Amino acid sequence: MNEIKIPCGISNRHIHVSKEDLESLFGKGYSLSPKKDLSQTGQFACEETVKLVTPKGQIENVRILGPERNSTQVEISVTDSFTLGIRAPYRESGDTSGTPGVLIVGPAGFKYIPEGVIIPLRHIHMDPQTAVKLEVQDKEIVSVETEGPRSVIFNNVMIRIRGDFMLDFHIDTDEANAAGLNNSSFVRILR
């Protein structure tokens, strides 16, 4: 087991929005209000939230993460997929082809996206120097072990390496709660 401990970053459900969709939801010329920086450089949680609506359910207070992106993407957990009654697939961020759509409701309007709802695949961000220390390659699939009474080993964890990435094990709330992890927890890559 590698001795470099990797901090956990737990993602609650959230949405990335395009400039065009942001204006549909919040009004012409609207720009996002950063509330809190995220672990990855340049990424931030916004003051703004929206509501997700399907024929079978809805979820309120879904936070927008900035900055704006080229296309709108909604990231939920399996638990959320039951609440909304949609079959969202496990995907990497950005890979939204053929995924379910959802009605997004903001304070100034709504926007139906025909696709874009995913359950993100867990992954580890890191910079190239850390990757050398951990002896992993970009896109490599590893297993990650957690500690404590609910210790689990997460298989199928993808490594993502980029110069501006901070070391972070990204999981969703289902995965964190199943393993008893919080944002102060650490995990290790199994070799």
Added chain:
Amino acid sequence: MNEIKIPCGISNRHIHVSKEDLESLFGKGYSLSPKKDLSQTGQFACEETVKLVTPKGQIENVRILGPERNSTQVEISVTDSFTLGIRAPYRESGDTSGTPGVLIVGPAGFKYIPEGVIIPLRHIHMDPQTAVKLEVQDKEIVSVETEGPRSVIFNNVMIRIRGDFMLDFHIDTDEANAAGLNNSSFVRILR
């Protein structure tokens, strides 16, 4: 890896009630109405549901599992513990000493239990014959592997052996959703 596949039984939040507490919630002389048999012999989901209330939150439609027990016990997930704003510990069923209390609301009255809210530890039920085949002992701690894109290995899984137990890997909704499991899924014990 052992080749005997073990079916998953996913427990949503639920409550076991004493006869006395049942009468406080549903009225004098009330008896439970079985709705659906559970995998373990003699256990059943009831038509009856209650509401759990704390100063910080509430959860409605919490199903009662029968038959009645000597003492009332509430079993929730980590996700639920955030909703209710209480720090429930991981415990085996029946081990409720020093656990948080909760206000239980029924159609005919309410009952505050000063303790009894737990997050159940995952475990595998089986009969002695199956235990011989799987080469495990009562109370042994094993690891269990799941399949699929969200494959995980659950460590710290306790074996429970009794003559009337059916083979079943009992996990909660957080654990099931984190691993992408449903009630048709199977797992294997890692050796």
